Amino acid sequence: MTTLNHFGQPIGDALPDWQPRERPAPVQLDGLWCHLEPLSCERHSQDLFNAWHSIDDNRDWTYLAVDRPATQADCDVFISQQEKSQDPLFFAVIDNETQRAVGSVSLMRIDAVNGVAEIGWVNWSPLMKRTRFGTEAIYLLQRYLFNTLKYRRCEWKCHSLNEPSKLAAKRFGFEYEGMFRQAIINKGHNRDTCWYSLLDYEWPASKAAFDHWLSADNFSAQGQQKKRLEEFR
Numbered sequence: 001m002t003t004l005n006h007f008g009q010p011i012g013d014a015l016p017d018w019q020p021r022e023r024p025a026p027v028q029l030d031g032l033w034c035h036l037e038p039l040s041c042e043r044h045s046q047d048l049f050n051a052w053h054s055i056d057d058n059r060d061w062t063y064l065a066v067d068r069p070a071t072q073a074d075c076d077v078f079i080s081q082q083e084k085s086q087d088p089l090f091f092a093v094i095d096n097e098t099q100r101a102v103g104s105v106s107l108m109r110i111d112a113v114n115g116v117a118e119i120g121w122v123n124w125s126p127l128m129k130r131t132r133f134g135t136e137a138i139y140l141l142q143r144y145l146f147n148t149l150k151y152r153r154c155e156w157k158c159h160s161l162n163e164p165s166k167l168a169a170k171r172f173g174f175e176y177e178g179m180f181r182q183a184i185i186n187k188g189h190n191r192d193t194c195w196y197s198l199l200d201y202e203w204p205a206s207k208a209a210f211d212h213w214l215s216a217d218n219f220s221a222q223g224q225q226k227k228r229l230e231e232f233r
Helices: 041-052 072-084 133-149 163-171 203-214
Strands: 033-040 090-095 101-112 116-124 153-159 177-184 189-199
Touching: 033 133, 041 072, 041 090, 041 101, 090 133, 101 133, 116 133, 133 153, 133 163, 133 203, 153 163, 163 189, 189 203
Parallel strands: 116 153
Antiparallel strands: 033 090, 090 101, 101 116, 153 189, 177 189
16 A cells, blocks of 8 residues: 555655665675675785686776776785775675685675665686686675665666676666666766665565575585576575
């Protein structure tokens, strides 16, 4: 039922018990196959440099705001800058088997008053392709936002021409909301930005799908998935 004010105008559902939430903190988020830990130059820069340079070109950096660090020294500077940031708040993705960093990601545009945060700076290395790590890392961030911090909304934004990111958003349960035209300039080129979101009341069903997909029963001895994540939704 639509809520009306004393003028008879619709004003949205009442939230009488809402209180501002805590801000995300630099905590460790544990998963079955990987875990996230606060990004650290000392602990992660060497591993990330090696992971990001496990292919000869920087095609995975096309849609990021920066280019791939060319040297280890450049990577140290890059990671040190991200390590100090509170928004975006950066995490390293750690392979539980090798205990090495294989990618990084952040929570950003954090709005604790309204319970909103975006998953951004998704910087997977080639070592994460065709693994469970990328999916589980996003799951761990969503679980932290919704289950632990009790946020209302999780956002995903990407370049309108970044087809893999748009497909990933849909696969991860985000709903497309629209495109912001000429939103920013990225590396000297126009960027239209696609917006996606997942809401707190949508999370339980999405979480159940993640839990089913990530379970050991869904993978063969060779690590091949038996059912796609979309089939559990």
